[in-house]
Structure formats: structure tokens, C-alpha cells
Amino acid sequence: MNMKTKKTALDRKLDKIRVAEESGKLGTKLTNRTLRKLTSNKLAVFGAILFVVICVLCFGAPLFTRYSPTEFSLTEIQAKPSLAHIFGTDQMGRDIWSRMLYGGRISIIVGLGSALGAALLGVTLGMYVGYLGGWVDKILMKLADIFMSIPQMVMIIIIVALVGQSLQNLIIIFILTGWPSMYRMARSKVLSLREEEFVQSLRAFGISRTKIAFKHMLPNALGPIVVNITLSTAMFILQEASLSVLNYGVPMELATWGNIISVITNSGTIRFDWLDKWWMWLPCSIMLILFVLSINFIGDGMRDASDPTQIG
Amino acid sequence: MLNFTLRKLIGMIPMLIIITFLIYWGIELMPGDVIDFLIPMDQLAEMSAEEIAAFKAAKGLDGPMIVRYLSWLKDVCTGNLGFSLQNNMPVSELMMQKLPATIELSLAALVISTVLGILLGVVSALKKGKIADNVLTVAGMIGVAIPQFLFGIFCIILFCLTLNWFPVGQRGDGGLLSELHHLFLPAFVLGISQTAGVMRYSRSSMLDSMNRDYVKTARAKGLPEWKVNMYHGFRVACTPVMVLIGFRLPTLISGAIVIENIFQWPGVGRWFTDAIKTQNTPIIMSVGLFMVLMVLLSSLLVDILTAVLDPRVKLS
């Protein structure tokens, strides 16, 4: 009697591994399992390529466009895409492709800078204070609670109104609103690491608490932190765009993805008369979406790869 | 349970006082004088210093910040939310007009994102590695990558302008069908952007639960797969998902501000952004108070729900 009447796709895949194993092709792998899982994740690889391409385009902007993002020409207002301006021009006659590239620089800096800043603040505090405990920890935890209880947009809008609109201010505001979640994550990781035996034994050796926290515990918490940084980068870029729509973002004269896209809105509402001038907002929207998507693919791939419960 | 709820509610009071104070302080520190928004420029130029002071005193805008905050706090405790600086309308009355729209929108979005997110997440987990899972994963990622307002614009272009299925913005005329017709698209847009997050989380939570020993025990009992998945796998997986949804409520409210603007939805979100531009303190404070209260109450709800869903959790 035939044991298996039909073979599923999984069976075929397993057959292939078995043949390879039996022919001795699968030796001890030198590469790290996490890295291998990441590189075999097609979405993550695609995301990484997309990310690099967009970064190269934006930071090497002068190589890809001959226009300056601020140079306006009153003879070419809202011009359709043409050979001279591949994505046309905006309401002030500025080349949109050039604005997209230079604007990308700022959007990426805002996103990445805020995420790194929030991580630096949140993780440093979480690692050290979470390990030490005590009243500082209690106060910071309460503070994080308060920060997280105020809807982020409300807080951002109020702070923007408070300190005024500028690039630096926006990054500072994002760091201020972003640190509590980083703090909580780092703290909970520290609380579980603190009970591990290697930490106990380090303490028994009389190694200083600062050294234990940052030299021995931090590397163990790095995986989720890196994932969190990538995902926050995406979130901050999206928030920058939302704020531009509400006119609370980076000052309008500075090109950012959010500012370019927000021409389609007028203090929050849609400008229906401009919807058919698609080149003014759609290409940039797609660029922003692709960039955020690439970061999410990378972040998700890293999370899967660093998760030992996910076999593969 | 009752004891716990009461204790938590009392615990909220200092939290509310601190947060409202911070907001009040924030408004106070904003550049510019409120009076610039209340009196037209040319009139203001003609007014004497005494007249301005008298005007401020009449509006309750004089005196040190602390004193004004405390008097605001006292008024709120007696149920008086103050009067709009712009038109002297009582804020509580305005709130009553605008609040239902926002609550309606947020609730509908919450329902959509919860139901859809959990459903798709569970499907994705059960079909792990198969086509359905991959499609949902990519769709979910695209869902979180599109800014909410852009998604709103795309939907308006497609469903309102091209297909003419839904009206753009505004609320219905009171009839249930008309209300739903107007509500659907903004709630959908607001809900979908939340769905992706809920879906990813439900997926991983479900995968985690399905890897546990009790699932193997359930299989060893001879239970059919759907019972293993739903009774044993899902029942445990849903607790952390509920917690996440509770924690996500602030994001939902933030999103509502943007969506209300895009869809011209007459809720507190639009009102709020307008009030900030004119430094209309009573309105900002009332909306802020409402939003913070919503967040705190929902975190309480999450606590209670967790205790109901998980017998190991004791409310204390």
C-alpha cells in the first residue's frame, strides 16, 4: 500500500531538505541563525533594498536633480510633469522631484533622529533606573503614565503651539512624546533580566551597577530596542506628515514629505479643486508610503528573526 | 470588583489634576496674548490700558495663572465648563452638540478595528506561512504605512467622488440609515489604520498561545481543530489583545482629530484644533479633560476586562 497518496508543498520542501542533508551538503553553518532568518525573509530584504535606494536618492539629491528645492519660477506654476520637470512643479513653480528628494532628507532625519533620541533617553533611563529601582523609578513610571495618558496628538499640538514651529522643536517634541514607551519597554526587560543568574553572579563578583546595567544587560535587551527604533522611525515620519496637514508641522517654507503632500489640504480640509493636479501630491505620497513600508518590513523581519520561538 | 473600581477612580483624581494643570500651564505659555484673538486689531489699538484690563477682568483673564486654574477647577467640579471666549456660549452646551459625533466616530472605529483586526490576525496565525497569511501580513504593513489623512483622501476620491457611494463629510440628518451612511467612511478610515496593528498583535499572540502545551492537551483529547483553535488557542490569546486595544485608545483619539478635519466631521477634534489656534482656554481645557478622562477610563476598563478574561489575575 502506498503510504502517502499525495504530497503537499510542505512535503516537497521537507524532501528537498532531507536529500540535501543526506548528501552531506548541510554542514555546520557559519552564519548566525538570526542573520540567516533575516536574509531568507524576502520582505525584509526587499525592505532593506528599498530603504537604501530611497536614502541614496535623498542624501545624494544633487546627483539626481538639477533643481534646487527652493528655487521658484513664476512662469512654470503648477506645470504638468514633463521632461524638464519629471513630476511637474508646485504652486510656486518649484520642481517637485527636487523637493521630494531634499524633503526626504528632512523627513528621514526627523523620523530617525527622533526615534534615536527617544530610544537614547528612554532606554538609558529604563536600563539604569529600572535596575536600581527606588523612588526615582516610581516617579519616572508615574511620569511615563501621565505622558501616555495624554493623547499624543493633543500633546504635540499643544507643545508645538507652545514652543513654535521649527525642525529642532519638532524633533524635541517627538523625543518628549516618544520616550515613555521606550522607557517602559527597557524597564520591563531589565526587571526580567535582573533576576537572571548571570546578573546575580556579576553582582556577587562586586561589579559596579552601572557596568552591569550597560555592559551586561543592555546587549541582552538590544533586539527589541532595535525593532522598536525602526518602528518608531516609521511612526514619527507619519506623524510629521499628519502634523503638516493640520499646519502644525515643520514651517511650510522648508520642504518635507509632509509639507509637500499637505498642499492637497487647506488647514485640515481637502482642496477638492487640486485633486486632479495629482503630480503635486501623489508621487511624494507614494515615496513616503514606500519608505515607511520599507522600514516596517525591516523591523518586522528583525522581530521575527530575533524571536527564538519562531522556527524556520 | 466594586472596591477595586472605586479605588481606581479615586486614584484617577490626582492624575487628572496634574494633567489638566500641565495643559493649562501649556496654554498659558503659548506665545501671543488671548486678547489679540478676541478683539479686532483696529479696535484693540484704540483701547486704553484700563479698558483692556477691564475687558480681561470681565472675561476672567486677569490674575495669576494658579488662581485662574484653581477657579477653573472649582467650576469644573460644580459642572460648569466655562464660556467660550469667542462667542460667550456655554462650553458644556457646545460639548453636548459636538461630543456625540466624536464618540460615535471613535466607537465605530474601535468596533471595526477590534473585530476586523482580531479576525484577520487569528486567520493569519492559523494559516501561518500560507498565502493567506502572507497577503494579510503585507496588507497590514501597507495599512500602517499609509498616513491616515492620505488614506482618507484616497477613500474620498474612490468612494465619494468616483463611485459616489458615500457622501463627503458631515453627519446624517438624524435617520439611522443616513447616519450610518455618513459615519461609515470616516469610521472605516480611522478603524483600518488601527486594524493593522491589532491584526499583527493578534497574530503573534495567537501563535504564542497555539505553541503552548494546553493546546497539545486539547488535541490529545480528540477535540476538532476549530474547538482547539477557538476554545483553547484564542481564549487565552485574546487577553493581551484586549490590553493592547485599551492602550491604543489614545492613538485612536489622536487619529480622530485628523480624520474629523479631513472628513469635516463636526466633532470635538476640529473644534479643538480651531480652539488652540485662538487660545480659547475653556474649550481646550474641556476637550483635553474629556480626552484624558476617556484614556484613564479605558485603562480602568482594560484592568477589569483582564480580570474577567483571565482567572489568574486578581484585581488589587
Place this chain on the structure above:
Amino acid sequence: MSESQNNVVLSVKDLHVYFYTNQRCNKVLRGVSFDVKRGRTLCIVGESGCGKSVTANSILRLLPELSRIEEGSITYYKEDGTEIRLDQLEKNGKEMRAIRGQDIAIIFQDPMTALNPVFTVGYQIEEMLRQHKPGLSKEQYKKEAIEDLADMGIPAPDIRYGEYPHQFSGGMRQRSMIAMGMSCDPKILLADEPTTALDVTISAQIFDLMNDLKREHDTAIMMITHNMGVVAEMADEVAVMYMGNIVEYGPVEDIFTNPAHPYTKALLRSIPVLGKGKNQQLEPIRGSTPDPFNRPKGCQFCPRCDYACPRCEEEMPDEEWVKEGHYTRCFNYREVMADGK
């Protein structure tokens, strides 16, 4: 011979199970054969990672996703004489599910995680009854579940019925697991290290319980353990496993008094024997278990064996019958047996 044949309820022949994790193929079981007989206890003993649990899970087809039964057969002999090839059934299909719990039940190693934390213990036992004895009333299910708990010596079963697993102690949880397993009077009980997570007095009680069940219901028990003491106490037959093979199989007395495989012998030498005084020489087995991806070419135990010969390095010995019902996989078994203890 024919009489003993009739008593066989489960027969595993030349079972090969491979795991395919991390893009590698791990040959976890490499040809395992044994019989489980009515009213008898078979103990499978071996160190961790040798494939004991995999064997039990293969019988109920509870293997994880990335694993496969490659070769061999698992046959279940029903009381009415029909034979069911468990290895050919659909994994979670209707026939397989009808056998799980009803004919073959399993108790897992860790009672802390094997019970679902969000359901009452009573509900989880009832679930088993509802599945295999449909059509009873709600009260009847409850009554049966409470009786099952009472049978396992759980005090105040009617109160315990409505409690959650976290309100139970470890021993109580394992009792309720057994109550659940026995609730449908299965013909075979697979016990996967049922007492590893419990302390000694509790495990003694659990063993007594299992022995009672075996006597009263004529249940066949397949017990997995790494503890030679448990084997001595519980087993009728013993199968010693090493790196995915049964290296020795036989009646418990033969295995203990006259081991025919160097590994069995080494295992016995490595544990203290009660009553032998305090000057016993305990010898740990030298070396360590090989990497499953980098196995010795011939006999798996060869690098650690005192009796190894050049032939052992080249080929895996076949099953050789020492006498009826006792086989070993060793070329030099005569030498091993003659060597004495």
C-alpha cells in the same frame, strides 16, 4: 507466542521520524520498534533528547508542524480485532481524533502548563467526556467529572471541580490530568515523564495510582522516564533508547540483572542502589551525547563505549535477540553480558 500476540494493543515497527527545523533535517527516530501489551507497563528510558517524547507524540500524531513520519508503522489493535494504522491517518482527522482520548490517552510532563489556565478543571475534564460520550445531560457530565476527580483521590472533588488550575498544587494538577486521561477508559495510557515536575512523595502517589488503574482496568501503560528508579518500580518491559534507537529491549528483570548493551550497563552503574551501602562506586558515563547533526557513522554509542571494536565505528548493529523477548543492538553483547556487573 500466539497468546502474547493477542495481548498486544499497540505495535510500533521500524519508526523513523525526522524534524526539519532551522533548514536542517534532524533524524530524531531512526527505526524504533516495540509492542505495548494489555495490562502491562512498558517503560522507555533514556537521557534527554534521545527521542522518548517524540515516540509518544508520534503515536497520537501530535508532532509539531515541521516534522514527519518517514518510514515504519504504528498499528493499534482494537478490541474487536480491527487493526488501525495510526501513521496513515490524517493528522487531525476524524479517525485520529476518535482514537485520541477514547482509546489512547496521554499525560504530559509538566502539569503546570498542560492545563489551560482560563478554564476550570471540571470544564476541561468534561470537555473530554462531551467529545467521546455525546448525548448525556449537563448534570450527568458534571457528575462523571466529579467522580473522575474523586477516583484520583482528590479531596472535596465537588469544590475542586469549579476551580481553576492555578488554584491546584502540582500533584493535584497531575492527578486531574490523569483523571482527564482516564475519564473515557482508554486502552492505552501514554505517560510522558509524568512526575518529573513533582516531588518524590507526590510522584510515589501518582505511580500507585497508575498501578491501580493498570490492575483494575487492564490498561496498557507506556511510560517515558529518564529515571532508572522509576523503571524498577513501574516497568514490566523496558526499552532503553539512545540517539533515536532502542538499543535494548526486554523484561525488567533481565535488563536490571543482565544488561546486554553497554549503554544500559553504564546507566545502571551511574545510579545509586538503595541498600548497597554508602561505599558504592558511581560511574558517570564518559563523554557526552553526540551532536544530532554530526552523528557517529556506525553505532551511536561507539565513542563512549568500553566494548567498542572497529566494526562498531563502521555500521549500526541490528537488533539481536539475546533470548525470547530480549534484544539488543550490540555486536559484542555476549562479552557485555559475560562481563558481569
